[in-house]
Amino acid sequence: MKGKNEKALISILRDHGLHATFQRLAIYEALISTHEHPTAETIYQQIKKRFPIVSLGTVYKTLETFCEVGLIHKVNPLTGVARYDAITGHHHHLVCMKCHSIEDAESIVEEPRLSEQNGFRVLRQQVFFHGYCPSCRESISG
Amino acid sequence: MKGKNEKALISILRDHGLHATFQRLAIYEALISTHEHPTAETIYQQIKKRFPIVSLGTVYKTLETFCEVGLIHKVNPLTGVARYDAITGHHHHLVCMKCHSIEDAESIVEEPRLSEQNGFRVLRQQVFFHGYCPSCRESISG
DNA sequence: ATACCTGCAAAGGCTTTGCGGTTCG
């Protein structure tokens, strides 16, 4: 994605049904130019160097819009509120994107519990499946 | 865990180096009695029925303490701040528990991308590996 | 006896919202 010219970016935004404003171009460009999974604040700080007028509120709104149309993803799989679990063993979670229920799921594949990867010491792993629980699925697609 | 008597719960708390207060017993009991991955607020509401005096602040503190000693887990793998990612393809994340950096990781095992499980329609899956990145690892264990 | 824990209330931080004005298509 890196190095994409402005025209290509404009097309991408329009293909997703969005107006191509310079704020959006700047935000999207900032996001595809890094692998650091930045926060809204971080993106805001970076953009401000080139466009001192952009506001933090717009960055939030824009990122949310991008998520809605599927252009980007939130890395954080939940919606802000902390959720707790007394089961500390290895298992997965089925997260409903509508009602935000969280169900446990068995480990489907017995994955290797790597203790290292690229020098990164892994202490715990979690798998999230996002989608629609049976009842929400019904209420959405009929 | 369900149905554990009070004595057993007290032992569990003590084994983790914690004082056994009735607030903690109530909070822990509430958490092991459900599979709904409740929020602090939810636990608070439930406990209030039996012990109207317990405060929400204590629930938060207690849950945090339980996490620190490994008695429970936060389901949410990050620390409250939303993080964004322009790469929407299937990949994993290495989350540093100290500096909160997030690196991409390749899919180690080619997992089956189930579209269904228990009637749950899966649209996206994310795997989080929590641990220490190379530099934090160094600064912790010498 | 003392270190730990709780309740209360205030503060903090992240995110959303409302509104008037502006811009894109």
Next chain:
DNA sequence: CGAACCGCAAAGCCTTTGCAGGTAT
């Protein structure tokens, strides 16, 4: 031109913090 979008600032949550009093060991 109309709908979509932006900046600004205030409000809204969720969570943490500080402190004085109480409790477990």
